[in-house]
Amino acid sequence: MSASISGKLGSWDLEWLSIPRGREGSARVRVGKQIFEVTWRKDSHGVWVEFPHGTFGFDLLAERDEEGKTLYRLKSRQGLENQVGLHFARAGEANTSGSAEKKKKSVRVRAQMPGKIVRVHVKPGDFVEKDQLLLVMEAMKMENPIKASQAGQVAKLVVTEGQAVETGAELLTLGESS
């Protein structure tokens, strides 16, 4: 079987010359002009990968972006390497990350933890700057300022002062800035 999978991951040009599958195995991979024979062991957190020059462990966590595309968060088990938003884009697969950057969408601001809204600093229709204070939420006995992640217009305000909210509850919607 001569199946191979090629594509790009960040600035790396990769080609799997044999298809990797299973919790353990080995395969050949081309990175740029170099070809490596790698052996791996997958566990519940990520993988150990044995290269000819050494063995490297990484924890990997899948995340889904707004379009349902799977992106990976990677953390080195041995050092500091920590990266988010990784995706191996196969040849022929549209790489949408660039265009997603440009297209500013409306964002729903949600509660990250259960708590109480103690102050609301904006009203529907207000234009806000990035990092402008929107709400103050009390949680874990601390007052936490909730700031705008992007400039925009307050499209919808769901909460009122004094209201208790659960994790994930929608607090307000920031419309795209025109």
Add this chain to the structure above:
Amino acid sequence: MIQPREPVLIANRGEIAIRIARTAKLLGFPTVAVYSDPDRFSEHVRACDQAVYLGEAAPSASYLNVEKVIAAAKKTGARYIHPGYGFLSERPHFVEACEKAGLVFVGPSAESMRLMGDKITARKTVDSLGVPRVPGSAGAVSSAEEAISFGKQVGFPILLKATAGGGGKGMRRVDSEKEVAAALEGASREALGAFGDGSMYVEKLVLKPHHVEIQVFGDGRGGAIHLGERECSIQRRHQKVWEESPSPILERFPKTREKMCEAAIRIASSVKYAGAGTFEFIVDEEGQFYFLEMNTRLQVEHPVTELVTGVDLVAWQLLLATGELKLPQIPLRKGSAIEVRLYAEDPHHFLPAPGPIGAIALPYGPFTRVDTAFTGPGEVSLNYDPMIAKIVVWAPTRAEAIGRMRVALDETRVEPPKKADGTALGSLKTNLSFLKRLVRLPAVLEGDTPTDLIGAHPELTAEPPSGGLSLSLEGAVATSLYQLIEELEADTVGAGPQSRGADSTAWRQVALREGVRS
């Protein structure tokens, strides 16, 4: 032979309850745990010989409920109550309730707690003893105008602080007159929510301060010793994340250390302090020191002192409570110890992010101590403090201790559980990646750590790079490998357990080759 003793009830939860139970068992005290609904199966319950259910999750219904804790002691025949830190540890009315019920509170008397625990009365005490402190308002301020006039007198920036506060709650830095009113309102509201008391006082803000504290131990009859200092300057949201002894700033000003230890003993003796207590000071870059406040309890960071002195502070506390301990000698201090606090929180903004833990691996290794209540899958409860573990290391020198901490942190892993598709289940995040960066920061290695260190080094809290442009070759291979395996696995799930991970279907391989599926 282990001496038979009467039981000690540990009125706390989590790692500190386990830590206290270990020493109590060592000394032969039967141990009693207490717990709330979400802690029913917690490690601290298993760490004790007996356990008593207190009530619902809310601290007021469980760990802070004086009647229920005392009833639990009565029911189990406990004679001693160790409060740990937080919860009932600094409440004089609880000490009185223990005495009334014929129980021995392991800690200072209600009277010295009142004298030193309230910041305003504590300041009067230290003033009368001639110990320097940061210029502050004479008492609680009743209005923004009062705070403004104080600010004009000593010069901005000023600091608003809750009279009953601690841990940064109800605290605000104010840089100018016009910010006073809003800051005072917010801080006061926060203090009222957290401590049931919204009264605030004002202090001059010392620039480039170092937070250094002196551990003391008193015999309750006017005798007291010190056990050296801890520097806890590295803080986020006014809460400590890194504590060490000896203090880098005091290594530059050894005379200041002498004066601080002497002052701490003087205050502890004058209030006839009993047991372990801590005097917090600010030290500026010229070596001037100012008394800040006293903590009338065992501190979170007490292991740092234990590692440099070899003293088990909880053993001293318990033996003082039984009347067996005479005032000890000032212990010699050796080497360098560092503690970091691993929290369930966002490593970029430091907001609490509790949630279920899927797997945890904590460091072992030479001279490495881990105090934790998590040994496997579990849950960081959103009802309580989101600390996961304290990682403490010792080495002959500070540089070696930092190296040892770096290795310990690289060994540490805390991960949320995962769903079948590999995405995280629950909201758990940890500050581990932040700590790993911190232990490598040149300013930390050099010991140049004023309290604003984290704010002054945005690289500590920067979001990780996105999109993989600076990804290592090994990281790129690992990610693509993992992604392909996951996709093939997902594709065969549902076809029965036998076929999971087995050969993919031919059409799938073709599809992959053609790149029509993602």
